[in-house]
Amino acid sequence: MIELRGLHKTFDRGSEPVEAVQDINLVVAPGSIVSLIGPSGCGKSTLLHMIAGLYEPSSGEVIYNGRPVVSVNTSVGYMTQKDTLLPWQTVRDNVALPSRLAGQAKAERHRAAAEILGRVGLDGFETRYPSELSGGMRKRAALARMLLYRPETFLLDEPFGALDAQLKLAMHELLLRLWKEDGQTILLVTHDLVEAITLSDRVVVLTRRPSRIILDQEVDLPRPRDVLNVRFTSRFKQIYDKLWDVLRVEYEEERL
């Protein structure tokens, strides 16, 4: 269970303070998938940083499983927008790093890494270095790393942004399948409304900076969902239209 209570975050950038997040109240039920959507630079990443315990809120608090988050929250896996693979380790060593830190035997973690890399379509790249991979491949490697160590909660910051359409669908399917097995809580930041609705139990729309919640929409589409075809159902369209009406205003205001 993740609870955000009256969360504010202000950054001191040069002379004037920038208010990134303003009075966010949100409860994420365990085992649910929640998407955060909103204009770029609206403070979504800031929110994830605070949940991970990497930023301290200016006021308000983050409660994780009943306890306030005051330092790095090791119950979450965080896939940031920037891929954070270690350049000096091979793809396999990167993916297996969490298991290595936990003291797992080499043979075992290599086998597990090879398997998960196969599932994200990176078989044969085990001994390459991140610099030899394309942007999309690096994203998939970072995703594989998280899927392998299975933290209780996934924080995903635009994890599929750099992927082409087919690959995106494959990754959606993989994510939902693993989620069904393990039942993690997933908090997903995205710009892609279709992606948000396809995957989530709830879609939360944020305003442009300073960020507030303007709509918290439940997605009551039945599961398991067909990640390709669910978007053609009428209920999907209703939800999409409702979200888009709100989101469009934010995007338009941003452009002015």
Add this chain to the structure above:
Amino acid sequence: MSINAATGQQAPAVSRKPALADMSKGRMLVCQAGVFILILACWQLASGRLVSNFFISNPVDVGKRLWEWTISGFIFPHLWVTFYETVAGFVLGSLIGVMLGIWLGVARFMSRLLNPFLFAFYALPKIALAPLLVLWFGLGLQSKIALATVIVFFLVFYNTFTGVREVDQDMIDTVRLMKARRHQVLLHVVIPSAMSWIFAGLKISVPYALIGAIVGELIAANRGLGFLVQRMGADFDTTGVFAVLVVIGLLAIALNHLVEIAQVRQERWKIVSH
């Protein structure tokens, strides 16, 4: 050959002379040997004609002298002493520099506290410490090793410190979220990330370690290449001075080469990235 897009015809092939800078490695080596011989020839011809042999000696005499020293074995104890001092100073200075650099790079309070003192020391020309070190450590090898150590320490320390400070915070955060302990963050992120800085520091400090050893020997010693240069100079033996300089130069090249080999092994991940 390029194809003209509009007409679909082949553009006339332009025959270009290959640029001189692109010549093959072997040819370049031949040219470099040529330059070397030319310099030696000029030196040989100038000696005794344009400038007195007393001041600039000549390559043939220098060569003869080097040959004599090699045959008699005269040069080797001196070469060994200087090599030993350089390597010992380099190793000691690097070890202390890397360890302290990593520690202060990570410990923010200590680095803020000690920063002005370290900077003051950094700005001080370390060579000026030589007389003091001779006083403390005597005329033997220790004082030269100490001087080389001090010089190497500061170079390596500052590079390591900067390297550790440059580590991408996002990478550290990611690994901390994976439940990494402090020493694991250090081992898997901080040190590998700072490695190219550390190696840059090690590389530039090799010639400085040699400078430390030689300067120490120039000031007060009874062995070593620096001592030899000093003695030959005092005896007005220009040929001897040049011969020792050649030996010092060769030693410097050999030491640099060793570091390069070590670095290539270390940074395979960087070399494969284009």
